[in-house]
Amino acid sequence: MELLITLFVFVLYFGGFYLMMRRHVFEVLLGTLLLTHATSMLLIAMGGWKPEERPPILVPSAELPLSAYADPVPQALILTAIVIGFGVTAYLVVLIMRGNEEMNDMEMTERPREEDEA
Amino acid sequence: MTNLILTPILLPMAGAVACLFLRGSLGAQRTVAGAIATAMVPLALYLLSLVWRDGIQVVRASMWPGGYGIVFALDLLGAVMLCLAAVTFAASWWFVAAGAMPRAQEKALVHPLFLLLGAGVNWAFTTGDLFNLFVSFEIILLSSYVLLAHENGRGQTREGLKFMLLNMIASIFFLASAGLAYGMFGALNMADLAVRIAQAGQPAAATVLGTMLFLTFGAKAAVFPLFFWMPDAYPKAPRGIVAYFSGILTKVGVYCLYRMFPLMFPAAETFAGWFQPLILAVGAGTMLVGVLCALSQMTMKRILSFHIISQIGYMIFALGIFTKLGLAAGIFFIIHQIIVKASMFLVADAVEVNEGSQELSKIGGLVAVYPGLAVIFLFASLSLAGIPPLSGFYGKYALVVEGLVRGHTFYVVVSLVTSILTLMSMMKIWRYAFWRDRIRPANAPVHGNRGVIVATGALVAVSIVVAVFSGPIMRLSTATAEQMIDREQYVFAVLGDRGLAALRAAEEASKP
Secondary structure, three states: OHHHHHHHHHHHHHHHHHHHOOOEHHHHHHHHHHHHHHHHHHHHHHOOOOOOOEOOOOOOOOOOOHHHEOOHHHHHHHHHHHHHHHHHHHHHHHHHHHHHHHHOOOEOOOOOOHHHHO | OOHHHHHHHHHHHHHHHHHHHOOOOHHHHHHHHHHHHHHHHHHHHHHHHHHHHHOOEEEEHHHOOOOOOOEEEEOHHHHHHHHHHHHHHHHHHHHHHOOOOOHHHHHHHHHHHHHHHHHHHHHHHHEOEHHHHHHHHHHHHHHHHHHHHOOOOOOHHHHHHHHHHHHHHHHHHHHHHHHHHHHHHOOOEHHHHHHHHHHHOOHHHHHHHHHHHHHHHHHHHOOOOOOOOHHHHHHHOOOOHHHHHHHHHHHHHHHHHHHHHHHHOOOHHHHHHHHHHHHHHHHHHHHHHHHHHHHOOOEHHHHHHHHHHHHHHHHHHHHHHOOHHHHHHHHHHHHHHHHHHHHHHHHHHHHHHHHOOOEOOOOEOHHHHOHHHHHHHHHHHHHHHOOOOOHHHHHHHHHHHHHHHOOOHHHHHHHHHHHHHHHHHHHHHHHHHHHOOOEOOOOOOOOOOOHHHHHHHHHHHHHHHHHHOHHHHHHHHHHHHHHHHOHHHHHHHHHHHHHHHHHHHHHHHHOO
16 A cells, blocks of 8 residues: 555656646646645655554543554644645636736746837 | 743734734734834844743643644744844835835735734744744745735736745645655654654664755755745845845745754764765855856846845855854854845835836946935945955854864855955946946936835944944854754753653764
């Protein structure tokens, strides 16, 4: 399972960086989304992956050792990271839309405009 | 232990919310933001005196034992940075309030965003936790994204987009390194992480983590070769606020490097073998490439932006020396640099407000019209280059002496060459903007604004105070460096007896 997640993280990072290097702004946006997901998966992998672990809710009657429960910290980190990533992405979308209205193109690097050349 | 160390975060944050509700009235926004901006200065100075007198101040959320809950810890390094942030914030706020930008732009969102930015920066200086540091970085970045792109005219959107994307990559990298820190060492609290890295005795894992953190904070601090995002973005920040951007924001990255390396990676095999050559080489490259880029620019703010990079190089160099005196020189240099750099940007802004442009080809002969501004600029630029009676000299002198004593001759030579080139590029601004025949761009405003010059002068006065009291400030820097090198103090303050005992045992065990 951990190998699978590692491969998954690799593919997500690979795709994310590939898209980040594209010219079109929308592809770059998708690239940032993939990178964010890749990092979330990486955090999950860092918490360890044992299918027999229970959710971290202590049951006094069960008397289980602490190692039987999943580590809640990576999940808390991911939750925070997702919320932050959502906010940043929303702002990025607004910025891209405004750029599109202002300049009528969706490319990262500036094309020489006609009046500049004249 | 006092909850007071949370006020530098909570006060601006509350002010930001209040300003959002007062969006209709610029006067009310100015009153709230101004009261907070001004009150932060004595507050930060009081906190510094508190830390100086009583040692490191720690707040544990809900009294969870250190290492489990959220921890805020303020040591001398953090307190010094808080003071600098407060002084720069106040100066650039008063510059804005003197009418530096059009009313509609100022009314839009500038005050709440600026306060939020201040809260994020203060948060970064106070937190004791790697993940909280990530959150504070996001607050800083989000407010600066909006400040850079909002109501700022055509053509800014693309620059804002680039700045945002590059910083997003750095943030993702930061998050991944925080995850790796937790995965490899099982802690996010910085003091706890220091103990566990010492306990683990795995130089390879520590080296990977340290290098990732160095890359993350290096990108935030705009070191060579990761500086490309900065000189395009910073000159586009709103007038006045650009001083806070240039003075403080890149130094947040430097602060994090100063915080992480002495605390977590001082072990001889990781530091001397890999980090020290890396940091020294990056420092030298940053100094030289920054100043060479600055020499070729033709607008005041772009020259100054590349200078930020060049001066960051000195701070990184000081970290690379990694002795008590080297770090003390670095801290003195940061104190001097933040204030002088912010005041130089205010000079460029004051020129722009009064003349309508800060491009060197369009302005000239300012010395006859604004003698006060010329004197201010002369003081600041000579101080930046490190001419003896001014504050830049003392930091550079200590750095050069300590570098020579420790045998880093090559890097010392690079730093001296950089100083000469710095002076050259300052003279370029001086020759074009101040000395030659009077030129005024066609779109220059009819009425000048002297208020902004007063705000600029106040900040330069602070830098002269730094020069006059360089003795006590050097003592403060030395005490700060001592506290950084002696990491047991920090670990004891955050984790208590058990953490200290664990650290000592681990250090004992690692000795051959």
